[in-house]
Amino acid sequence: MKTELDSLATALYVKTDDLLKGSPQFSPWRPAVGIAPRLSDAELVTLAMMQAMLGFTSEARWLRHAHTHLRHLFPYLPKQPGYNKRLRKAAELVRRVTRALASDTTLWTDDVWVVDSTPVECGRSRETVKRSDLAGWAEYGYCASHSRFFWGLRLHLVCTLQGLPVAFALTGAKADERETLLDLLAVEPHLIGERPSQILIGDKNYFGREFERQLAELDMRLRPQGRGRARRITAVQAAAAGHRVDQRDLQGTTRSRTPPRPHTRRRGRPCPAAHPRTHRRDLAQRPHRPAGHAGTDRLRPLNPLE
Structure with a gap:
């Protein structure tokens, strides 16, 4: 070549x-x-x-x-x-x-797909939201991976394990990921006809009994079935077995952490004790009194003869 x-x-x-x-x-x-x-x-x-x-x-x-x-x-x-x-x-x-x-590539006929969505932030300030031409398209949504709200769109992508895009869609931030995937498959039905028994790998947002039943009618299977991290990794490795993808990319890093080494300059030298001092927040507080010490001992009856 x-x-x-x-x-x-x-x-x-x-x-x-x-x-x-x-x-x-x-x-x-x-x-x-x-x-x-x-x-x-x-x-x-x-x-x-x-x-x-x-x-x-x-x-x-x-x-x-x-x-x-x-x-x-x-x-x-x-x-x-x-x-x-x-x-x-x-x-x-x-x-x-x-x-x-x-x-025309060999990756197009892969029988394992990965489906996910990511937020596309279009503005942060309130004035930008008011003046933007995306009003009516963009909306407020929540991103669980970043734990924050955003204003914009959401990109839905279906790709192979090697990263070749198969289908994509831009929707509002609040669009359901399962409904968007079904709409993508309905718009391009030849994607399903070319690949019988297609396997889909997605996160927990794509799971549901009704959704899995609709995928089964299209001769597609959703994996993994579990929602835990360990079960997800096991299911991804099982689905990718026999493919051209490297298993080390799915397992993540296997490097063990190096233990901290002692400081060479301070070896054998005693560490001086820290000087005890009152915390800053306690400076304005009253001194501690014993539990049996009552607050009425400072009061005495008034003697009119004094």
């Missing part, structure tokens, strides 16, 4: 161009009469895929890198504003190509 950059770019371009020729409806809408773009849709998707694979988070920095090192592969490279506008319009095409590339 060749791992050079030119071969990767060529393979991505051929794959995207074949997809667009077979399904031209995936291309962004463009008027019949007008100026033809100098950068084709297949080249745009190839450029975006290579940016993600090479780890460039800045579009301007990526385009400077492409002008320097990839000029022989792309006859025309747009500037950053035009590149950003083209990518926004081709978001659906990029998603289709990503799914096509993922389905």
Whole structure:
């Protein structure tokens, strides 16, 4: 297998161009009469895929890198504003190509999935909540892992044991995780048809008799059945047995803690005793009196002769 950059770019371009020729409806809408773009849709998707694979988070920095090192592969490279506008319009095409590339890998046919959700915080101050354009979408919710409330959305993700995303959804912060998973499976029914007897691994928020019954009707099993940490680790290891995932990643760290070593400078030297002193909070308190000491001994009858 060749791992050079030119071969990767060529393979991505051929794959995207074949997809667009077979399904031209995936291309962004463009008027019949007008100026033809100098950068084709297949080249745009190839450029975006290579940016993600090479780890460039800045579009301007990526385009400077492409002008320097990839000029022989792309006859025309747009500037950053035009590149950003083209990518926004081709978001659906990029998603289709990503799914096509993922389905060609061996990880796509894995029979074990991991499902979970994570909070996506969109604002903290009250003024931000009032002025945000996400009003109506974002809402207040509670994150049990961080033990705090947040305002925003919740990202639901289904992926393989190796980390390949299968399906995802953005919902409100109070959306039920079980209902969201059922909606994801209903929107994309081909995910279930391609994988009989699929195994799902989730936390305690995904357990329930009615929910497990609905998954059983879809020929899917939910593991682990227990809610304890030890039983969860055992069930994950049993579900991942025979797969290409390393068992050490599931067991966590096995390194034992090193016992503290004595200080070399103070070895054999006696430690001086701490000087006893009154605690600061007790400075304003009265001295302690014995239990048998009554408070009336300080009172004496008044003698009119004195």
